[in-house]
Amino acid sequence: MRLIPSSPLSCLGTAAVAVVVGGFVLVGCDVVDTDEFDMDFSFFSADGEESPDEDPSAEPGAEEGEEEETEQEASSYGLPDSCAAAGAAEVVGDLAPGPVLAEDAGPVEGIDGAEQVVCSFSDGSGTAGAPSLTLVFTSGADPSANPDVVQVPGAEEEMNWEVDIDVDVDTYHTDESDSLGGDLEYVGTVDGSSRNLYLSLPGDLYVTVIAYGEEVPREDLERIVMQAAERVRG
Numbered sequence: 001m002r003l004i005p006s007s008p009l010s011c012l013g014t015a016a017v018a019v020v021v022g023g024f025v026l027v028g029c030d031v032v033d034t035d036e037f038d039m040d041f042s043f044f045s046a047d048g049e050e051s052p053d054e055d056p057s058a059e060p061g062a063e064e065g066e067e068e069e070t071e072q073e074a075s076s077y078g079l080p081d082s083c084a085a086a087g088a089a090e091v092v093g094d095l096a097p098g099p100v101l102a103e104d105a106g107p108v109e110g111i112d113g114a115e116q117v118v119c120s121f122s123d124g125s126g127t128a129g130a131p132s133l134t135l136v137f138t139s140g141a142d143p144s145a146n147p148d149v150v151q152v153p154g155a156e157e158e159m160n161w162e163v164d165i166d167v168d169v170d171t172y173h174t175d176e177s178d179s180l181g182g183d184l185e186y187v188g189t190v191d192g193s194s195r196n197l198y199l200s201l202p203g204d205l206y207v208t209v210i211a212y213g214e215e216v217p218r219e220d221l222e223r224i225v226m227q228a229a230e231r232v233r234g
Contacts, residue, residue, distance in 0.1 A: 076234045077205045079139040081105075083119035088135050091227045097131035097214055098123030108149055114140035116149070131213035135228060138206040144185045144198040150208060166190040176226050180233070184225075186218060197221040199229055207232075 080086035083103045089096075100122055108114035120134040136143065136150050143149045170186045177184050181202045188195040192215055199207045209224045 077201045077203045077229070077232055078234060079115055079137055079205065080117055080232050083117060083135075086117065086119070086135075086137060086228060087231045088119035088228070089121075091224055091231065092119075092121055092133055092135060095211075095216060095220055095224070096121035096133055100124030108138070108141050111141045111146070111149070114138065114149070116141075118150070129213060132210075133214070133216070134208075134210040134212070135224065136206075136208040136210070137228070137232065138208065140204055141206075142198075142200065143206055143208050144187070144196075144200075150196075150210065174222065176222075180226065180229050182229065184222070186221075188218075195221060197225055199225040201229060205232070 082105060083089070083101060089101065098121060102118075102120045102122065104118040106115065108116055116136055116138040118134060118136050120132050122130055122132040134150070138149060141149050166189070168186075168188050168190060172184050172186070174184065177199065180199075183200045185198040185200075186196070187198070193213060195211045195216060195218070197209050197218065201207065207225045207228045209221050209228075211221065
């Protein structure tokens with residue numbers, strides 16, 4: 001399916017100057033003998049300008065610490081072995097349009113190193129266009145940038161048509177997605193026939209939920225991907 005978006009992804013300071021001439025400090029029109037006072041001019045640089053405050057982030061080891069934190073966050077997510085291991089049925093709950101679960105796991109065709117686990121709930125009729133709700137875990141490939149990565153069982157024939165479909169696209173954050181270290185992208189067809197929500201996570205892992213043939217509120221889609229992400233978080 002080729003999606004054509006209908007809208008594009010959406011000190012004030014004071015400088016102080018002091019001049020030292022022959023052991024005297026000239027301040028305004030007065031002359032003060034420096035021997036009479038214990039004054040610290042260490043906050044002035046050699047050229048007479050005030051030295052800037054030290055940046056705590058520039059301390060040795062700060063950058064390394066941030067990199068380690070990012071690596072630890074990335075390693076905390078992993079591709080589940082199966083839909084059962086990911087708790088897909090519990091996460092989707094009553095939003096499933098039917099009791100039948102079609103599961104597929106393995107490499108992503110055409111993308112080296114990419115793998116995914118697909119969990120699609122439907123009534124089991126297998127009819128093209130029948131309502132389904134699909135939860136997908138993808139590693140090594142961004143489904144929002146590669147729509148063909150995700151294939152919806154039961155709707156495969158229609159989803160592969162070479163047609164232009166107007167969609168609404170929204171990239172955004174929520175407090176919960178920030179706590180997971182992720183980004184959200186919503187893609188919904190204007191006619192409401194398909195609603196996709198992508199959650200990108202550290203470590204090149206993506207959680208996608210696709211409501212096909214049914215109107216599922218975005219809030220419910222957010223809940224699904226957030227809970228699914230928590231399930232695969234180490």
